[in-house]
Amino acid sequence: MSTYKLFQKFTVSEVAKRLDVLPGELARHLGQGDGLPNRLWFDEKDIEKLYIEMGLRTWWPSDTRFFVQDDNPKRQLIRELSHRILKNGLVQPQRYDNLLRGVGGEEKIVLRSYLNFLLKSSILTSQSNISSLELQLELDKKQVLDDIAKGVRYPTGLESIWSE
């Protein structure tokens, strides 16, 4: 493919990697929207458009600055995510993968475990959309998250995630 931006085209998997979504999620979004293009290649503008249309957010941009300070890196991540959930307000459903976008490796595993803990504890609720799983914060559980973010009190079982 061309190195010139003008003629640069991206394949389905390249677009999915750039957006950090599964190809199937991308396909389902297109299927319910404008339809799939005849030729499955995309340019830079298409990717920017898809990012907006799919409601994608990057909760952990590369220049991210942590609000929470903690000497345990895993606990810091968990407290920071709690802070961001409260700050960003998950009162409206938002894509599950938004909360993880921008992190990778071990950090992603920790955050995923934490989100699963929040779902099992009914602090967050989920609903399925054809191209994603969406999460929402239960309004009466804000205090629990606030306690975690401030490091005041942790629900039973949570500590196992950062002590693993």
Add this chain to the structure above:
Amino acid sequence: MKGNRQVRSAVARGLEETHRWRINQEESFERKERELEQRSIDLQKRLELLQQELETVRNSYDQAQQERSTLGVQEITRKRQLLFSGLQSENALLQERTAEYNRIEDTQNNNLQNMLSIPEIAKKVDEYEAFLEKEEALSQLPESYRKAILAHHDIVRQDLDPIFDAMNSPLPRSELSLTAITLPIFTESVPGDKVKDFVMILPVRFERYTHWTDGGNSLEDLLLFRVNGLIASALKKLGMPKTVIMEEDFEGYVLLDISIVSELSGDLKLALQEEVRRMNKQASELQVAQLLVEPVFLGSDLIEYDEEEE
């Protein structure tokens, strides 16, 4: 007396004749009885043979009935074998045609690269890209100067038309023969003939779902992508934009499990057929690789295995 001996009374003659009659009759009945006995023996033998034949027919009838009662299971087994061997052969076909598709795509890319490597063209592309990056800043310039720059770049853009045409022109079709691949769709209905759930099995290796980041532009990947899109499109048209589509591993191939979570506003089969028809007509990679997708609707019992059957 001598002459009188030949003279017999009518009664004596009659008695003698009666005696002979009796003897004749006895002989006659004796023959008849022997004949009847023989016939009886023959018939008895025939009866025994017929009874044996009847028994054989009855056994054959029972066997035929028994064999007939297993036709349903045999049909399912045959269909499963067909489907499984179909998945294998159609997957092999997809892999084979991927090589052909990539070859055709590479030819177009190489042609484009060759054009871009011509210094005069490369210079114009550089110039036009630089212009696009600064386009927004042009609004700050005096109008006459801005108009002159825009006019100049309109000409540069027009000079690049052959490159854009080369890039956007449809890929040529392969010379390989047009072949259809199956898209088995298994529907589970509830009373009233309403579809409750449906499942699709694709001739795409499950590892292409789990390891999609490796490679990702094969016909397997693109078919999986297209089918996901067509399901979403059909469901939206049927008034069910929200549902869950689960990817599962079926004997090493991708199975898509779709739950019907609300009332559909139309016929699911017709909607899916229409979407497949549209895909066949529009999907560039299928046309280039000379492939058609053929949906086949089947009952869900074909993929529900009992423990005993396994």
